[in-house]
Amino acid sequence: MDVLAAMGVFVRVVDLKSFSLAAAELGISSSSVSKQVSHLEQHVGARLLQRTTRRLSVTEVGAAYHEKCQAILSDVDEAENLVSQLQGKPKGVLKINANMTFGQQLLSRAIPEFMAAYPDVQLEVALDDSDVELLKDGFDLALRITHPSLPDSSLIAREIASVPLFLCATPAYLAQHGHPQTPEALKQHNCLVFMLASNTNTWTLTNTAGSQTIQVGGDLKANNSLMVLQAALAHRGVANLASFVIGKYVEEGQLELLLPDYQAERLSLYAIYPERKYIAPKVSLFIEFFKGWLDDNLQQKFDLTGHL
Template structure:
């Protein structure tokens, strides 16, 4: 007889407390359940159940065997569910958390094609500049700029971006181009207020030395597009990711304020809770984004 079926028959008898209810649970005859259990006991050379006219209970050996058998059966059920899940079409609501600048400028335009390709999926995208707890939270995945933290998350790199110090040609003409990092203290700096480092820019000097510059200036805002608009208007120097300012650089609206400064490269990642298998809707979007961003970054946006 099939070994796994014998295990299932025995474990179901223990779970249901008797052969009659076990037969109903398995959808087979009572005699078939009894044959499976008897075959198992004969193969193992041990009595696993004490049978009386009123009740059936596992022996001491049977109880120990039941614990292991139940684990094997649960693993088999999970394996079946894994295959079913991986072959099923992506469907259901997909909740995504993404930083505002990246979500508006790069993720939103791609969702049109994604939803057309996977019509059974609905997307709820939340724009949030601070990291959310994906393990205990209500999001299926997030798009994060910067190396993922040590949380129990799975991550896939989508692209890279480079932090650029940009200012308008008019600002450079009026105030000059800073030649050294120390020159920045004489300039008007535009600050992104949601930085984990506070009102400080962490820069890498041409020598490789890491420097910190306090950025108290005319404007502090928690939106990168607003900072770019201010820089285009000649209000000061902004320190922005290339995925946000690349078009403005190409069009000459801003220029690199310190071209000799080493670029600060950062990865852009899709992150989602670690699990034995990934939901089809999550896997579909991650694969879609990996393909969409294959030729992007760090300067090519």
């Protein structure tokens, strides 16, 4: 029995609380997962998991062993990472989690270029707007757009890009409802809200006189910015969306920018990864590559006519 491999299987079973989910993630059969855990229990001479037809739970010994296994596997990973760093050859599987729309519109364009530059790295990408637990969910790296401050954690959060937001609406909507001339006037408009954004019900705008935060409301709140975009394009109201979401529609004249004397909020894109002594070359190289790619491709600003 390969004890390290069995430890890895056991850790994923405990983290996912499922033999079948661990098997699917590891690309092996559920029976193979069960056998490896059983062999590991025989090897250590203790019951690690309690199994019933409906429930899987960790024994007290299993919980302590799980913690040690995580530490051992992390040390092995760091040792391999150190060798890779010294050789300067990134390789292996890089698991990335990113915001849904950002991943669809920007990350998806950058990844083929990264793969061409580093053919020994294989990528597994999951797009998800909810919070993820990197270690528990098995990711090496998460990309998250949020406000520039993050809560303290055991993770490293490195800002790699600034993402400006812009207020916009269609010419048809504005012809019917009028152009808001002040931030306060937004209260009289149907505001379409991306409800997973940290600015869900309040929009902050800044000019030379200072900042104003406006409580907004409307008939749509959605957890995906593309749904908000489509509602705006259907002349339903005013949206506050990232430049990469609305860029081409502004250029084509389908959307107009509002309140040109005010700067809407700027969010930050963070690369978030576990705090370790040695960062895997595949992680650090991807972060540097993607930061440079965004510098060249992320739409940063519009002029008053809607051109970049």
